[in-house]
Amino acid sequence: MKPKLMLGVGAIVLFTSLLMYNFGTSISTYVNFEEAENRTSSHVVGVWDSSQDYGFSRETMQFSFHMKDEDGNVRRVVYPRPKPNNFEQATQLVVIGEMRNNVFYANDMLMKCPSKYNDPSEADFVNAEEM
Amino acid sequence: MEGLIGNLFVTAAFFSALASMILYGIATQKGSSGFIERTADWLWICKGACTIAVSALLVYLIVNHRFEYFYVWNYTSTDLETLYLVSALWGGQEGSFLVWIFMAFLVGLGLIRWTRKPYKKPVMFVMALTQVFLISMLLGWDIFGLKLGASPFRTIAQEMPNAPFIQANPDFVPSEGTGLNDLLQSPWMAIHPPIIFVGFAMMTVPFAFAIASLWEKEYHDWVKPALPWTLAANLSLLTAIFLGGYWAYETLSFGGYWAWDPVENASLVPWLIGTAGIHMMIIQRKSSRAHKGAIFFAILAYIGIVYQTFLTRSGILGEQSVHSFVDLGLYNQLLAFMLTCLLIGIGMYLYRYKEIPSAKTESAILSREFMTFTGGMLLFILGMVIILGTSSPIIGRFFVDHPTPPEIQFYNDWSMPIAIIMALMTVVGQYLFWQKHNWESLASALITPLLLTSVASILSIILGDVRNLYYMVFIFAAWFTVIGNGTMILHLVRKNPRLIGGALSHVGFGTLLLGILASSAYNEVLLDQRMQNYNAMVEAGEVYDEQGFPVREKAETFMLELNSPKLIANRYMVTYEGYSITDSPRPGQQQYRIKFEPVDGGRTFYMNPDVYPMQTTSTADNIEWSVEPHVRTGLLNDIYLYVAGSAYVDELNERARGSRPGGVQPVTGQMESEPSEPENESQTIKFQKEQSVEVGPYRFTFVDFRPASEESLPDNTLIGVRSLVEIYHTPTSSAYEVEPLFAVYTEDGQSWTYSPPLQIDRFDLSVQFTRILPDEDSIELTFGGLKAEYEEDWVVIVAEKKPFVSVVWLGTFLLMAGFSVSILRHWSREKNENQS
Numbered sequence: 001m002k003p004k005l006m007l008g009v010g011a012i013v014l015f016t017s018l019l020m021y022n023f024g025t026s027i028s029t030y031v032n033f034e035e036a037e038n039r040t041s042s043h044v045v046g047v048w049d050s051s052q053d054y055g056f057s058r059e060t061m062q063f064s065f066h067m068k069d070e071d072g073n074v075r076r077v078v079y080p081r082p083k084p085n086n087f088e089q090a091t092q093l094v095v096i097g098e099m100r101n102n103v104f105y106a107n108d109m110l111m112k113c114p115s116k117y118n119d120p121s122e123a124d125f126v127n128a129e130e131m
Numbered sequence: 132m133e134g135l136i137g138n139l140f141v142t143a144a145f146f147s148a149l150a151s152m153i154l155y156g157i158a159t160q161k162g163s164s165g166f167i168e169r170t171a172d173w174l175w176i177c178k179g180a181c182t183i184a185v186s187a188l189l190v191y192l193i194v195n196h197r198f199e200y201f202y203v204w205n206y207t208s209t210d211l212e213t214l215y216l217v218s219a220l221w222g223g224q225e226g227s228f229l230v231w232i233f234m235a236f237l238v239g240l241g242l243i244r245w246t247r248k249p250y251k252k253p254v255m256f257v258m259a260l261t262q263v264f265l266i267s268m269l270l271g272w273d274i275f276g277l278k279l280g281a282s283p284f285r286t287i288a289q290e291m292p293n294a295p296f297i298q299a300n301p302d303f304v305p306s307e308g309t310g311l312n313d314l315l316q317s318p319w320m321a322i323h324p325p326i327i328f329v330g331f332a333m334m335t336v337p338f339a340f341a342i343a344s345l346w347e348k349e350y351h352d353w354v355k356p357a358l359p360w361t362l363a364a365n366l367s368l369l370t371a372i373f374l375g376g377y378w379a380y381e382t383l384s385f386g387g388y389w390a391w392d393p394v395e396n397a398s399l400v401p402w403l404i405g406t407a408g409i410h411m412m413i414i415q416r417k418s419s420r421a422h423k424g425a426i427f428f429a430i431l432a433y434i435g436i437v438y439q440t441f442l443t444r445s446g447i448l449g450e451q452s453v454h455s456f457v458d459l460g461l462y463n464q465l466l467a468f469m470l471t472c473l474l475i476g477i478g479m480y481l482y483r484y485k486e487i488p489s490a491k492t493e494s495a496i497l498s499r500e501f502m503t504f505t506g507g508m509l510l511f512i513l514g515m516v517i518i519l520g521t522s523s524p525i526i527g528r529f530f531v532d533h534p535t536p537p538e539i540q541f542y543n544d545w546s547m548p549i550a551i552i553m554a555l556m557t558v559v560g561q562y563l564f565w566q567k568h569n570w571e572s573l574a575s576a577l578i579t580p581l582l583l584t585s586v587a588s589i590l591s592i593i594l595g596d597v598r599n600l601y602y603m604v605f606i607f608a609a610w611f612t613v614i615g616n617g618t619m620i621l622h623l624v625r626k627n628p629r630l631i632g633g634a635l636s637h638v639g640f641g642t643l644l645l646g647i648l649a650s651s652a653y654n655e656v657l658l659d660q661r662m663q664n665y666n667a668m669v670e671a672g673e674v675y676d677e678q679g680f681p682v683r684e685k686a687e688t689f690m691l692e693l694n695s696p697k698l699i700a701n702r703y704m705v706t707y708e709g710y711s712i713t714d715s716p717r718p719g720q721q722q723y724r725i726k727f728e729p730v731d732g733g734r735t736f737y738m739n740p741d742v743y744p745m746q747t748t749s750t751a752d753n754i755e756w757s758v759e760p761h762v763r764t765g766l767l768n769d770i771y772l773y774v775a776g777s778a779y780v781d782e783l784n785e786r787a788r789g790s791r792p793g794g795v796q797p798v799t800g801q802m803e804s805e806p807s808e809p810e811n812e813s814q815t816i817k818f819q820k821e822q823s824v825e826v827g828p829y830r831f832t833f834v835d836f837r838p839a840s841e842e843s844l845p846d847n848t849l850i851g852v853r854s855l856v857e858i859y860h861t862p863t864s865s866a867y868e869v870e871p872l873f874a875v876y877t878e879d880g881q882s883w884t885y886s887p888p889l890q891i892d893r894f895d896l897s898v899q900f901t902r903i904l905p906d907e908d909s910i911e912l913t914f915g916g917l918k919a920e921y922e923e924d925w926v927v928i929v930a931e932k933k934p935f936v937s938v939v940w941l942g943t944f945l946l947m948a949g950f951s952v953s954i955l956r957h958w959s960r961e962k963n964e965n966q967s
Contacts, residue, residue, distance in 0.1 A: 078676075
């Protein structure tokens with residue numbers, strides 16, 4: 001009984017620590033563009049800067065736009081896929097990728113849309129009323 | 132007025148549930164007390180009647196477009212079809228709670244009718260307890276600033292008291308609602324959520340039985356009635372997961388059927404824990420062991436549901452999920468619900484822990500008890516791993532400040548080895564389940580399945596060109612599950628076909644594993660030659676961007692121009708043949724025609740993806756587009772394709788931007804070096820043989836090459852050829868044929884081209900044969916005097932070939948079938964015992 005119990009406890013401890021270690025390494029932290037400069041892979045949260053040019057280039061098959069992070073840094077972001085649905089509507093963007101020479105190369109992008117089920121924002125409401 | 136009635140019904144439902152809970156509690160404590168128990172039953176029915184009234188009233192308000200109510204205004208509009216008007220009932224968070232409550236009411240009715248003596252009262256107590264919490268989410272009370280629930284009947288004035296138009300006119304009623312999100316206007320939406328809630332409601336039953344057994348100290352018999360309910364709960368969850376996956380794959384362009392999204396995990400984890408519980412209950416039922424495990428998992432499965440509900444609805448996951456729910460401020464209530472379940476469940480479990488019977492002897496490794504127990508534990512461990520990943524916003528804080536969700540790799544890395552062990556164990560478990568074995572007899576019984584498995588695995592590895600050793604092990608384990616359990620089914624069918632439920636589910640599990648591996652690891656992005664070369668260069672590190680940095684992202688899209696075929700993936704000639712505006716089912720919807728001709732001579736087929744403007748989020752100066760992929764389902768391969776951009780969509784976007792009053796004008800085509808050609812000057816258009824191009828009133832067709840006669844050519848000509856061009860003038864229905872000349876000649880040691888323009892006086896038009904493009908198999912013609920501008924028509928395509936998605940569905944169906952067989956078996960057994 002005793003050695004079996006020890007074995008079991010040992011296995012559980014080993015499994016849990018391995019799992020937690022792996023979990024710890026597979027999550028990362030949200031940073032701003034300046035901090036992203038020195039990292040290989042970063043998650044940056046921000047909003048689309050609509051005052052600058054943006055668009056999908058049929059030449060390079062890339063979508064590029066400017067994004068303002070939470071600390072107000074604006075950088076160009078290059079995303080190697082077509083412009084996602086809902087891009088303009090997103091209230092928040094999360095880009096995942098690498099910063100090189102002041103350009104952020106995203107290999108993934110998440111958009112927080114007002115809500116899947118429509119947000120009751122007042123701007124929305126005014127629009128609906130005008131219609 | 133209706134709102135007041137609605138709120139009254141919600142309140143009545145709340146108090147009936149509360150009273151019914153208290154009475155069931157008293158009845159349990161007092162022992163036999165018929166009157167109190169009957170009153171509690173009636174209160175439960177009263178609660179149900181109120182729930183039905185609330186739902187009916189809400190549907191009534193929705194159908195009659197009463198936009199003064201926030202829920203109606205926010206989720207519907209006058210142009211919705213009736214089906215979606217009704218399904219808008221569960222389009223929002225409040226309504227989906229309502230559906231959950233309603234389903235729980237039906238489950239409760241079943242329990243009142245069928246549950247046997249010692250358990251019924253405490254079981255119904257727990258059911259009523261969960262109802263009290265769920266209904267409280269809809270109360271919308273404001274007790275001294277403490278908000279309790281969000282009423283589905285609140286008016287827009289209550290929701291947004293500070294909006295300017297409400298301040299100007301408090302009785303303002305909008306004439307139109309904002310409408311149901313376009314993505315939810317799908318027939319799948321009408322069935323997927325209700326089935327989820329059936330599963331959630333039924334999963335309350337094992338929890339209630341576990342608590343009841345702890346309360347009544349009756350630890351043995353509870354599994355008999357609880358088992359069929361748990362199986363049914365799992366069947367519903369599985370069906371809902373399947374519907375959600377199919378919906379995501381077929382009509383939403385999520386790219387696949389599973390993405391480890393928190394909300395998907397929210398339904399998978401309770402399913403895994405529930406299945407773990409089923410394994411424990413089966414041991415308890417069969418061998419009177421594992422009481423502790425069975426009770427523990429029955430409690431945990433429901434806590435899993437409440438925990439995942441908390442995660443997805445409290446707003447905590449807002450940034451991580453495609454299913455972001457509106458934060459209704461229910462955080463504290465949801466937390467209280469979860470903690471109560473946890474406290475009652477785990478608290479009672481620990482309180483009674485010593486009394487719960489446990490086995491005197493240990494089970495041998497080669498016993499059905501040990502194997503089934505381990506199977507349950509593995510399912511539980513997998514569930515815990517997924518919960519850990521999904522909880523990253525909470526648990527990740529131990530590691531970093533603002534934790535991101537884990538990479539997808541985390542889930543794959545852990546679930547794959549666990550799945551392999553599970554797969555191997557199902558077979559050994561099934562063999563031991565039906566017959567006692569020692570190592571020797573087990574080995575001899577497994578020889579045939581092992582041989583067959585090896586053959587199947589080797590064939591799959593060779594035919595599928597599998598090079599990864601890990602995948603080979605995975606394939607072996609999956610085939611072993613299918614073949615081993617399949618053999619067991621053959622044995623059992625001869626004895627009694629009703630016994631095959633377990634083995635059949637395991638075959639489904641193995642099939643699912645095969646399908647998942649094939650469709651995710653061997654997914655192929657279909658590209659044209661140019662993009663393939665580009666990707667090869669990216670792989671070799673030879674591509675650099677404007678800044679001189681190496682490009683590491685491979686391209687996943689390719690472009691097609693109208694009527695100009697391209698060879699895709701070295702297998703298909705793919706042609707974009709134009710689009711039509713179908714306006715169906717949504718206004719402004721376009722359908723594109725993409726022709727696939729297999730070069731090896733297979734049958735030609737068409738893909739018809741759709742693009743449509745989102746009704747609810749588009750505005751006059753900013754159209755938002757959504758795509759509907761076309762999936763061509765095949766036995767071996769699915770082809771999945773959608774249009775990621777098109778000339779038509781670009782043009783409408785330009786027009787919309789043009790209408791923007793003084794706003795910012797983003798330049799979409801900034802990197803396209805295509806200056807728009809001014810009118811009345813010459814335009815050059817590329818043609819392939821037999822291709823037609825329409826410009827303004829004309830249709831030009833390049834029919835074929837024609838030989839050029841000697842005398843028309845300059846001296847020292849190297850090449851000289853004419854092209855036969857047909858010009859059709861649509862307004863006058865008149866056709867002309869011209870044969871412009873193209874020649875290359877040498878003079879003073881240099882090459883020159885000679886292409887004299889041909890004048891068509893009647894239309895004031897000139898045609899010139901300006902270039903031959905041998906590598907593209909096409910020519911260029913230059914036209915002068917065209918009033919209209921030639922508009923290129925093109926589409927950007929994303930296409931993938933996903934092998935054996937059909938096998939994923941097949942595996943799911945087999946699992947469902949296995950569960951169904953087990954439900955029938957356990958249910959009829961329970962009924963027979965009840966009657967005797």
